Amino acid sequence: MSKQEKKDQTQELIKETAKNLFFVKGKFSATTQEIADEAGVNRTLINYYFRSRDNLIQIIFDEAHRVEKEKSEIIMNSDLPFKEKIGQFIEGSLSTSLQYPYLETYIVTQINKGNCHKRDIEENELNKMYSDIQKEMELGNIEPMKPIQFVLNMVSLLVFPSAVRPLLMENLMIDEEEFDKIISERKSIILNMLFKN
Template sequence: MSNQAKKDQTQELIKDTAKNLYFVKGKFDATTQEIADAAGVNRTLINYYFRSRDNLIQIIFDEAQKVEKEKSEIIMNSDLPFKEKIGQFIDGSLSTSLQYPYLETYIVSQINKGTCHHKDIEEEELNKLYDDIRKEMESGNIDKMDPIQFVLNMISLLVFPSAVRPLLMENLMIGEKEFDKIISERKEIILNILFKN
């Protein structure tokens, strides 16, 4: 294996390990040493490849966000009927929640710190979404409301349980596996709340 291939492999290993500690296990206070130990590499390599822990975390966060944004764009730009589009969007979001159970919690923690402002949607895309929602309302598939309320309902139903996952697990006395099962069962429930038929 060439030096470059080995370097790339080590970088990916460090990133995957950090993603696992942060977004899968929810260890937001993991130190550079803990990331290095979990990856089975020397701590100096993290600083060598990524300059700092914060820089590494920013990179893995941006990567996770980018995947999510690309998935959303593919769905929203497809020619599927509106309800199917929303169903696929919900599917994608829920599968991300299952892959990275603590990603939403992390986003909320960063927003609270004032360090996370990602504009995910362009004005043109948003207006098209609102038009689609209005058409569905006129067809009687969705209750009449300001389209932004539909979007807020969908995002709240999708994101809130994952965003406050640790709090819900503690108060509802459920473990990780059970919580994942509940999340995976939410698609039909959300669709039935959002759509009349």
């Protein structure tokens, strides 16, 4: 194995370990030392490859986020009927929630710190979605409302349970496994709430 390959492998290992600690286990306060210990590498390597813990966290967050954005774009730009598009989008979002149970919670903590995230959607994409929603309302498939309300309903139903995961687990007295099961069952529930038929 070349030096470059070894370097790439070590960088990947550190990133995957940090992703696991932050977004899978919800350990947002994990230190550089804890990330290094978990990855089985020397702490100085993290600073060498990523300059700082914050920089590493930003990189893994951006990567997780980019994958999501690309998946959403493929769905939204497809020629599928609107309800199927929304169904696929919901499925993709829920599977991300299962893969990274604490990603939404992390985003909320960042927003609360004043680190608001970049805009994800172009104006023309948004307008196209609003006009698709409007058409569905005219066809009687969606309850009449402002299209933005439909989007808020969808996002709330999708994101809220994962965003407050620790709070819900505590108050509803359920463990990680049970919570994952509940999340995985949400697709048809959400679709039935958003669409009349």
